[in-house]
Amino acid sequence: MQNSTEISQLGEFGLIDRLTKDFPLKNESTHKGVGDDAAVLSFGDKEALVTTDLLLEGIHFDLRYVPLKHLGYKAAIVNFSDIYAMNGTPKQITVSLGISSRFTVEHIDELYAGIRLACEMYGVDLVGGDTSASVTGLVISITCLGEAKKEDIVYRDGAKPTDLICVSGDLGAAYMGLQLLERENQVAAQSGSKEPFQPDFAGKEYILERQLKPEARRDVVEQLRKEGIRPTSMMDVSDGLSSELLHICKASGVGCRIYEDRIPIDYQTAVMAEEFNMNLVTAAMNGGEDYELLFTVPLTDNEKIEKMQGVRMIGYITKPELGAALVTRDGAEMQIRAQGWNAFEK
Amino acid sequence: MQNSTEISQLGEFGLIDRLTKDFPLKNESTHKGVGDDAAVLSFGDKEALVTTDLLLEGIHFDLRYVPLKHLGYKAAIVNFSDIYAMNGTPKQITVSLGISSRFTVEHIDELYAGIRLACEMYGVDLVGGDTSASVTGLVISITCLGEAKKEDIVYRDGAKPTDLICVSGDLGAAYMGLQLLERENQVAAQSGSKEPFQPDFAGKEYILERQLKPEARRDVVEQLRKEGIRPTSMMDVSDGLSSELLHICKASGVGCRIYEDRIPIDYQTAVMAEEFNMNLVTAAMNGGEDYELLFTVPLTDNEKIEKMQGVRMIGYITKPELGAALVTRDGAEMQIRAQGWNAFEK
Numbered sequence: 001m002q003n004s005t006e007i008s009q010l011g012e013f014g015l016i017d018r019l020t021k022d023f024p025l026k027n028e029s030t031h032k033g034v035g036d037d038a039a040v041l042s043f044g045d046k047e048a049l050v051t052t053d054l055l056l057e058g059i060h061f062d063l064r065y066v067p068l069k070h071l072g073y074k075a076a077i078v079n080f081s082d083i084y085a086m087n088g089t090p091k092q093i094t095v096s097l098g099i100s101s102r103f104t105v106e107h108i109d110e111l112y113a114g115i116r117l118a119c120e121m122y123g124v125d126l127v128g129g130d131t132s133a134s135v136t137g138l139v140i141s142i143t144c145l146g147e148a149k150k151e152d153i154v155y156r157d158g159a160k161p162t163d164l165i166c167v168s169g170d171l172g173a174a175y176m177g178l179q180l181l182e183r184e185n186q187v188a189a190q191s192g193s194k195e196p197f198q199p200d201f202a203g204k205e206y207i208l209e210r211q212l213k214p215e216a217r218r219d220v221v222e223q224l225r226k227e228g229i230r231p232t233s234m235m236d237v238s239d240g241l242s243s244e245l246l247h248i249c250k251a252s253g254v255g256c257r258i259y260e261d262r263i264p265i266d267y268q269t270a271v272m273a274e275e276f277n278m279n280l281v282t283a284a285m286n287g288g289e290d291y292e293l294l295f296t297v298p299l300t301d302n303e304k305i306e307k308m309q310g311v312r313m314i315g316y317i318t319k320p321e322l323g324a325a326l327v328t329r330d331g332a333e334m335q336i337r338a339q340g341w342n343a344f345e346k
Numbered sequence: 347m348q349n350s351t352e353i354s355q356l357g358e359f360g361l362i363d364r365l366t367k368d369f370p371l372k373n374e375s376t377h378k379g380v381g382d383d384a385a386v387l388s389f390g391d392k393e394a395l396v397t398t399d400l401l402l403e404g405i406h407f408d409l410r411y412v413p414l415k416h417l418g419y420k421a422a423i424v425n426f427s428d429i430y431a432m433n434g435t436p437k438q439i440t441v442s443l444g445i446s447s448r449f450t451v452e453h454i455d456e457l458y459a460g461i462r463l464a465c466e467m468y469g470v471d472l473v474g475g476d477t478s479a480s481v482t483g484l485v486i487s488i489t490c491l492g493e494a495k496k497e498d499i500v501y502r503d504g505a506k507p508t509d510l511i512c513v514s515g516d517l518g519a520a521y522m523g524l525q526l527l528e529r530e531n532q533v534a535a536q537s538g539s540k541e542p543f544q545p546d547f548a549g550k551e552y553i554l555e556r557q558l559k560p561e562a563r564r565d566v567v568e569q570l571r572k573e574g575i576r577p578t579s580m581m582d583v584s585d586g587l588s589s590e591l592l593h594i595c596k597a598s599g600v601g602c603r604i605y606e607d608r609i610p611i612d613y614q615t616a617v618m619a620e621e622f623n624m625n626l627v628t629a630a631m632n633g634g635e636d637y638e639l640l641f642t643v644p645l646t647d648n649e650k651i652e653k654m655q656g657v658r659m660i661g662y663i664t665k666p667e668l669g670a671a672l673v674t675r676d677g678a679e680m681q682i683r684a685q686g687w688n689a690f691e692k
Contacts, residue, residue, distance in 0.1 A: 013684075031393060035597065036502050037428040037581060038397035038492065043389055047377060051384035052474060052489055054442035058481035082383040096400035096487055128398060135404035141442055141487035143398055146384065156382050235383060251381070338359075 005105035007133075015105065016131055019112045023119060023126040027091050029147065030125045039127035041092060041145060047153060049146035051082035057137035065181040068107055070212045072114025075140045078238065080122050081216040081291045083146030085236035087154040087224075090122055090146040090216075095129040098139030111140075122218065152230075154295070159233040159252035163296040163317040166231075166305055168220045170264040171241055172280070175287025176272040177211030180204060183276075206268045214291045220311065221293070227304050231295035240288040243338040246324055248296065255322040256336075258315030260329050285326070285336075351451035353479075361451065362477055365458045369465060369472040373437045375493065376471045385473035387438060387491060393499060395492035397428035403483035411527040414453055416558045418460025421486045424584065426468050427562040427637045429492030431582035433500040433570075436468055436492040436562075441475040444485030457486075468564065498576075500641070505579040505598035509642040509663040512577075512651055514566045516610040517587055518626070521633025522618040523557030526550060529622075552614045560637045566657065567639070573650050577641035586634040589684040592670055594642065601668040604661030604682075606675050631672070631682075 007015055020034045032040040041048070055061060055075050063071075076093060083090040095115060099108060119126055124144070180201070201208055217236075224231065233252055235244045241263070249256055263284050273280040296317055297305060305313055315327075325333040353361055366380045378386040387394070401407060401421050409417075422439060429436040441461060445454060465472055470490070526547070547554055563582075570577065579598055581590045587609070595602055609630050619626040642663055643651060651659055661673075671679040 031496075032501065037431040038395040038434070038490075040432070040499060041394040041396060042496070043394060045390075048387040048389060048394055048491075049384040050387060050438070050440060050474060050489070050491060052440040052442050052476055052487070054444055054476045054478055054485065054487055056444045056478060056480050056485065059444070059479055085383040086386070088384070092396070094396060094398040094489060096398050098400055098402045098405070098485070128396060130398055130400045132400055132402060133405055134402050136482045139400065139402065139444070139485055139487075141398070141400055141485075143396070143440060143489040144384075145394075145396060150377075150388070153386060155378065 003106050007099060007103065007105055007108070010105060012131055015108065018105070019108065019131070020126060022116060025125045026123055027125050029091055030127055033125060033127040034129070039092065039094070041127070043147050046147040047150050049083050049086050049088045049148060050143065051079055052141065052143040053078050055140040057139070062185070063138070065185050066212060068110035069114035071140070072111040073118045073213055075142050076115050076118035076124070077214055077216050078291065079142050079144035080118070080124065081236040081238070083144055084216050084218055084221045085234050085293060086146070086148060087152050087221060087231070087234060088146040088148035090124050090144050092125045092127045092145040093119070094127060094143045096141040097129070097131050098134030099131070100134045100137055103138065122216065154231050154234040156233050156235055156248050156251035159248050159254050159296040159317045161254055161317050161319050162299045163232050164299060164302060164305065164313050165256060165258060165294070165296050165315040165317060166311050166313050167237070167241070167264060167292055167294050168217050168311050169290070169292040170266045170269065171237065171290050171292060172273070172284035172287045173207045173210035173266050173269045174214060174289035175283050176269045177207035177209070178289070179276055180207060180272060181211065204268060204272070206266060207272055211289065214289065216291060217293045223308060227308065229297055229301050229304055231297055234293060234295035237290040237292045237294050238288060240286040241294065242285045242336050243288070244294050245336055246338050248294070249320070249324050252317070253320055255318040255320050256315055256324045257318055257322070257327055259327045262312060262314040264312045349452050353445060353449065353451055353454070356451055358477055361454070364451070365454065365477070366472060368462060371471045372469055373471050375437055376473060379471060379473040380475070385438065385440070387473070389493050392493040393496050395429050395432050395434045395494060396489065397425055398487065398489040399424050401486040403485070409484070411531050412558060414456035415460035417486070418457040419464045419559055420460075421488050422461050422464035422470070423560055423562050424637065425488050425490035426464070426470065427582040427584070429490055430562050430564055430567045431580050431639060432492070432494060433498050433567060433577070433580060434492040434494035436470050436490050438471045438473045438491040439465070440473060440489045442487040443475070443477050444480030445477070446480045446483055449484065468562065500577045500580040502579050502581055502594050502597035505594050505600050505642040505663045507600060507663050507665050508645045509578050510645060510648060510651065510659050511591070511602060511604060511640070511642050511661045511663060512657050512659050513583070513587070513610060513638055513640050514563050514657050515636070515638040516612045516615065517583065517636050517638060518619070518630035518633045519553045519556035519612050519615045520560060520635035521629050522615045522622070523553035524635070525622055526553060526618060527557065550614060550618070552612060553618055557635065560635065562637060563639045569654060573654065575643055575647050575650055577643055580639060580641035583636040583638045583640050584634060586632040587640065588631045588682050589634070590640050591682055592684050594640070595666070595670050598663070599666050601664040601666050602661055602670045603664055603668070603673055605673045608658060608660040610658045
């Protein structure tokens, strides 16, 4: 980067002014954005949805291989995804940052460029936040407000026995993208080269994009609405399919059967799993960060779902006493355990 | 503490269950709290307010002398204070935590006990959050939702020339409390004693409480409503009186005169400033963390304000060309500068 301005030169308020000036307000429900003690929102006869995510350097991201602009984009997207997973529409975000002294103003501009792009793509207003120094590393906390009609909101607890279990897109790619980035970063570190980290990722663009620049599945939510399908339960796949399935089963008081050969997996994901000598199904079930939508629909929606592009039926809901199981290709049943991403594992 | 449970024993979801189970929902506007992708709120014909604060260990708090329960209480209160400063009522919070490995489950229980107490005292619901490991130190990010009738909301930009400038309570005490804690902590460190840090704070309880357990001025907002006073502008004093006055002047396009001898200062604050050989007015103007309300009212509310307990008129709003100045006891005018707390200062 050409310019390098120390954040202390601008101070907190100067930094906030600079970061928030290029976020024009887009939503009628945003009455007042940044610049007072609180933002002012109006949801009229609709329900307000609120979700929040905390991202910490060294835990959730590694700046050695994640560009700041991508990080900003992803930090916003993961919150939008939670609102879509309620069958709502994201409308506002607040962004709080903790910034250590190794970051310049231009670094934070990059991060915000990503946040701004995500806000533009999804029609969301930035309405507030808090900006502070941090002792170590970058801290990003984003809270997202969304709206939905009361009757449209889809919770986790509505799945019923015989409901079909569906998932959008494909799974495991973001996880394999992360494995690839980590390996290449290690290789670069071991080579001792002082050149910037620029490995050859030809042919692996898809899994990298899934890790670095995920999208929220607004299109799937809109398609479901258009087809007149109202899911009985829905979640986004952030921790991993296993973990999310168990959340739905627990909240709905049901069991489930999903079929190994029905789990949607992209070709590049499969190639990378083989290269890394990893179990492909484990990666798809437990990898996480896919931000696809997992949802259940009544059996009678079978034909409508079959016609939908990019949505796959992977199993069905059962009575609770049958537990949650994966049916393997050879017909064996394996109990599903939450091996999803756990930040507290050692 | 008797028990000591490693957080990894519970895992993220176990920890969340444990932390959030003792927060019964209190507000009609809270349709769904913790446990789905997003909380669901309903504000009917009212406006929703949203504010957020990020607190980082080593920047905003020092656990050598801040008990975790107090920290939790304060972290919630500072958000409530922002909602009251809009003339609104706080209703919901989300709490995100980053927790390093030196914290046990019991530590986090303590922190949450403080948050719970604040929620009980102010009638606020906990509706969500995010919990994660952190590489270093404790990270607390709280977002607060509040509500207000559209016509009741008070912004920063409504102050008009001749308006009276008022402040609740007294200023500088929280800052002097912090000085005291830091000094005693240094003394304890230098003595090399292995006993727990237990200095004698007799006679200094007030300034310590102002630092460790501040309150949000709900009572002042309620009193103003009762007296039929609608402030033309309002803010809470978090960064310091100087900084907040300049925010109001900038947002409203006005100037101001405040009088040194009108600034409310508690006796203990004055004693400590003398003990530390600090300028008392500087401490009161720039100390910050008072969480008092600074507001302006039309001149015609003069008599009503004079009758209010615990509210002091400290000056008046002027035309913008007169700038913002403090009139000293000897009648000199000193330009007000924002020397408030700046996390990016070196």
